[in-house]
């Protein structure tokens with residue numbers, strides 16, 4: 118095969134040309150093809166490339182400027198400073214890069230475990246493989262709910278409808294047919310006998326030949342422009358805004374320092390390097406790395422609880438989530454549905470009802486629901502005497518499915534309909550008893566059947582209505598309008614045992630500030646029964662019909678007093694979610710069906726389960742390996758922990774670090790020499806960064822986990838305005854003492870300040886990291902070790918050879934005496950300021 122591979126012409130021709138056998142590709146052929154065509158990675162999560170990540174680090178304009186400036190100093194004969202600057206910058210970039218790269222790899226490995234899989238025929242047998250291993254020439258099978266993993270030609274299809282909105286924008290399902298060579302548009306999406314990567318199967322089933330994978334596929338060619346990234350969430354915007362704030366401060370400070378130095382006619386190159394080093398010191402350059410590493414760590418801890426994070430930033434949203442919408446089956450119940458009854462309109466047991474239900478379930482090719490599985494499991498219906506002619510596939514608007522069948526030997530053709538009993542009764546005109554007696558469905562009879570159905574629900578049983586109609590012997594297609602004037606045959610009833618621990622999980626979520634709402638397509642009786650059985654209070658209920666009749670405003674007004682939404686269709690699920698979001702809530706949604714996909718998209722955090730249909734899983738941000746509400750609680754705490762630790766880094770950067778850099782700029786104004794050499798500023802910054810590498814692992818205050826947390830720029834700014842000046846105040850105190858101690862000795866002054874500013878800047882983490890007393894909540898050992906280690910290093914550095922290279926000189930013991938007073942005093946005052954800030958009701 119080559120690039121110009123011809124996939125057109127009749128499918129038989131293509132199969133023949135490729136010598137594709139019914140047993141599919143062999144493993145050898147597949148691996149050869151994979152080498153030639155590459156990985157099918159458009160739908161799969163792309164691996165972050167090493168070069169891209171590295172370039173990302175180097176793209177920082179400050180680093181480039183600094184390299185340029187030190188290059189100039191090299192030209193001016195200053196080899197040593199060039200080498201040191203280069204050394205410090207490389208170490209800093211390397212640490213940053215290694216951390217982030219490691220984090221990306223961890224997350225990718227996790228994400229692979231929930232990647233979409235395709236059913237493919239290889240070496241003569243059917244198997245499931247991750248979609249990125251598919252190659253051209255593979256034979257794959259689809260059924261409803263699947264996402265098409267590559268551009269394919271259909272070999273065989275049955276009642277196939279696909280949604281190709283992703284490619285064409287057309288949201289209505291399009292019918293596809295093997296062997297139909299009609300072309301209505303470009304590429305596989307426009308051909309009747311082809312399906313395009315990224316389409317979803319709405320109903321029906323197909324066998325298809327994979328033609329184009331990866332970038333070669335139609336979706337692959339638009340993937341770049343498609344930008345499947347979602348808009349940034351509140352936390353991301355907040356962090357970005359903070360970065361911007363710091364950037365503006367940096368620019369201002371650098372220009373100020375430059376102007377001052379030039380005004381005093383100091384050597385311009387040194388002044389420039391000093392200004393740039395200050396700028397590097399000020400930029401929270403580790404912020405993206407700290408965010409990623411913190412999130413990755415969160416993702417790994419969640420994986421230990423069998424929750425896989427597909428979109429990292431969703432962890433923040435999970436921390437901010439205050440409403441969780443969940444479906445009923447699987448959340449409140451075990452999702453182990455069992456068929457327990459099959460009764461005719463009089464309430465008598467009826468084999469005929471079971472037989473019709475079985476016919477419908479076996480032959481329907483749409484989304485297989487757990488109700489169908491229950492019917493098939495019960496007595497394994499024998500349908501060998503029947504042949505299927507056509508079907509009207511299930512959808513969540515009609516809530517029913519019809520199949521048109523005829524006896525194998527010929528005879529009366531039947532349309533068998535099964536679906537939500539309310540609706541089935543609506544479109545029935547007669548009722549047929551088990552003994553074959555037909556009675557008209559008059560008002561009285563309808564009332565009786567409705568009451569019977571309510572009774573079933575009140576017993577906590579789910580029910581489907583079964584009806585049928587004989588059609589003309591010549592009719593071999595079924596359509597929507599055939600679903601009328603039916604004969605009602607009866608009900609099949611099911612039980613789905615309630616989940617004993619669901620109530621406790623909902624209670625725990627409530628305690629953590631997350632209220633749980635149930636959104637179900639099932640009817641109100643059954644749902645209320647389940648709630649009653651579990652002891653979950655129903656504070657208010659709305660049905661789909663009521664929602665349909667409400668304006669958006671009216672719906673908004675009702676939401677606060679409702680926790681149960683029944684008989685809601687997919688659009689209504691989405692509408693309810695959108696309404697909650699409009700009220701300012703951060704909303705999670707847990708669902709697993711094709712009917713949940715649009716709500717999953719709408720939610721701030723979409724949560725699905727490993728066994729869900731492709732479309733639901735693809736739309737989800739988190740995938741639960743075990744369906745369990747309590748892991749969502751654990752996940753929410755994990756999210757809060759992440760936000761808390763990133764906030765610590767930001768508070769550190771914006772208070773103490775900012776204060777230090779600002780006083781350094783001020784000192785440049787007052788001193789006849791530079792307060793610190795550019796390389797010392799850089800090293801100061803590198804060591805400070807090092808001390809914070811343990812932050813992602815740090816413990817957080819229990820209070821920080823109690824309620825949903827949101828990004829709070831106002832709090833950061835408050836801290837900045839109070840703690841920044843305190844830091845500067847102490848710097849100027851040091852400044853005075855240093856001048857008095859070593860009046861004219863530049864090197865001693867610079868060394869002294871290096872040590873003092875680094876100690877205060879690093880050790881203050883122990884105060885800032887907790888809301889309470891520093892000793893009440895112990896820091897993570899790694900954080901302690903790194904912070905104390907850096908502090909020790911800073912104290913000893915002036916006495917080493919390395920210190921000498923960096924222009925440092927040993928300091929007299931009286932300086933250390935001064936340190937022993939000023940550092941604790943600084944930490945004490947910050948502690949007091951912190952408490953005052955937190956006492957403020959807004960804090």
Ligand SMILES: Nc1ncnc2c1ncn2[C@@H]1O[C@H](COP(=O)(O)OP(=O)(O)OP(=O)(O)O)[C@@H](O)[C@H]1O
Pocket residue numbers: 443444445446485486488489511513516517518535536537538581636637638639640710712
């Ligand atoms: N296979 C089927 N055949 C006929 N009718 C069906 C089938 N599956 C579902 N229905 C009807 O559609 C309704 C909605 O489906 P379903 O209960 O799966 O919705 P849901 O919102 O996913 O509910 P849940 O919250 O329990 O997951 C069902 O109550 C039933 O009346």
Ligand SMILES: [Mg+2]
Pocket residue numbers: 444446709710
């Ligand atoms: Mg469901």
